Amino acid sequence: MSGKRVSNMAIKRINRNRIFRYVNNNDRVSKPDISVELGISMPTVLQNINELIEKGLVQEVGEFKSTGGRKAVAIASIKDAYYALGIDITQNHIGLVLTNLSGEVLRHRRIYYPYTHSKEYYKEMANIALEFLKKEGISDNEFLGAGISIPGIIDDKKERIAYSHALSVSDIDYDNFSEFIPYKCVFINDANAASIAEMYHIENRFNAVYLSLSNSVGGAIIEERRPYLGDNIINNMNDLLYLGDNWRGGEFGHMTLIPDGKQCYCGKKGCFDAYCSAKALVKYTDGKLEEFFKKLEKGDEKLYQIWDEYLSLLAIEVNNLRMVFDCTIIIGGYVGSFIEPYISKLREKVAKLNTFESDGSYLKPCLYPVEASALGAALQQVESYICKV
Ligand SMILES: [Zn+2]
Structure with a gap:
């Protein structure tokens, strides 16, 4: 030829x-x-x-x-020609999202079911997911497959979860999660998945750092590239992610914020995660983040102070990220879904730290607060189908 x-x-x-x-x-x-x-x-x-x-x-x-x-x-x-399912595995919950070729959330559910590395868990997780699908009456030939989002380091080459502190596992096969799901499954890190959901509907892509502030802190680095490179490569959304040499690119949670500071779950001291995960806030409101922001809105003095300190530390991290990447920074994760009313305050704080800029307009709240990781995981299947159209 x-x-x-x-x-x-x-x-x-x-x-x-x-x-x-x-x-x-x-x-x-x-x-x-x-x-x-x-x-x-x-x-x-x-x-x-x-x-x-x-x-x-x-x-x-x-x-x-x-x-x-x-x-x-x-x-x-015909957006309903094909469907995909997203499954977000967390320490205590399973999040589910159904999407179609539109890439929108058609239906979502979050179920309390704590993770254990056991056959029983994987079986039940598959049952929950299949039950969710069955309710929609989707047939096998219109189903593209499932995307599974994991809070940990994903080694896609070896098809293994290299490490997940949240799930207390290391070096386990993808097969554990997909054994009881009779469909094609793909895997992705949770923050990477959320960043894909965030960028998916944006027509004019831009460079961005996605900072995920959930029960742990994660992140993703998105490079703006032309959607079509060369003659015969059609880019998948995944190709826009910078993953690093060891699949750990964007692990912003373990950047040192305060030398010898608070104990981090990773074993080190002073990591950003120890100060700015959602856990740093919910410990004041019985584990409920919504409650924290409700009380804050009502003028709770103590929470106001805690929030102000939180934003000051977050501003340091954001400014550092801005210095490294010089691009838009999106605040996502659980905290990101509540941050919009406070974004101007955070912008003020980052502007004070910045050597080159007098405003923080590069800082943005996330657009997809609901089940972003599950949606991003499902979009992997949608994208890999669309790439072959
Ligand atoms: Zn750490």
């Missing part, structure tokens, strides 16, 4: 993929619209739309109002 022929095939594939993504990311589009927006000739658009209709991925959904000439046919993707 000549190089030119391979290249032509690749271009054909990339065109079809771009056309499908464009239709899928919009409610209704016209064929001339696609041609203009993507810079692809009308005959190529027509041929690809016909192929996508044949594949059951797009359909005609009426006409656009005439602007003088012939009315243009409206095209939309």
Whole structure:
């Protein structure tokens, strides 16, 4: 096969993929619209739309109002053609999200079921997930598979969980989690998954650091890259993540904040996690973060002081991250879902620390506070399907 022929095939594939993504990311589009927006000739658009209709991925959904000439046919993707499930494993809960080709949360559930590394747990976890799917009446041929989010270091090459302090396990096979799930499963670190959920619907991507402030602190580094690299590579969302040499890139929780400071769960002292995980706040309100922010809003003096100190320490971490990465910083995780009313205060604090900037507008609250990790895990399956369209 000549190089030119391979290249032509690749271009054909990339065109079809771009056309499908464009239709899928919009409610209704016209064929001339696609041609203009993507810079692809009308005959190529027509041929690809016909192929996508044949594949059951797009359909005609009426006409656009005439602007003088012939009315243009409206095209939309069939978002319910395929579904995927996201499973977020935490120390005490199992989070579930159902999504389709739209990448939106269609249904979600969170169940109290503490993790143990046992056959009994894996069996029950699979039962809970399958029961959730069954309720939706989704058939096997419209189901893409499951994505499993884990609070730990994922070694995807060896298909193992290298380390998870939250789950108290190290060096265990993926198979443990997927043994009782009769579908294709993929695995991802929880903060990486949440960052994918966060960035998924953003059309004009940008460099970002996602700081996940949950029961432990995690993070993800997202590099803005063109969605299509070279001739025959169609990027998966995962390719946007910087993972480092040992899959530990973005473990911001264990950056030293205070030398010889508070004991961290990792065994070291003074880690950022020991000061700014959600646990640092919920210990004042019986483990309930919502309660913390309710009381804070009502003007609780003691909590106000605790929150102010928390934000000051968080500002140090944020400023350090800004210095290293020079990009947007998104505050996510449990604390991130409550941070919006306080973001300007945090911006003020980071601005005071910053050598180069007088405002903290690069700092943003997360958009996806609900089951972001489970959604991001499910999106892995959606993306790997869409990449092959
Ligand atoms: Zn630590």
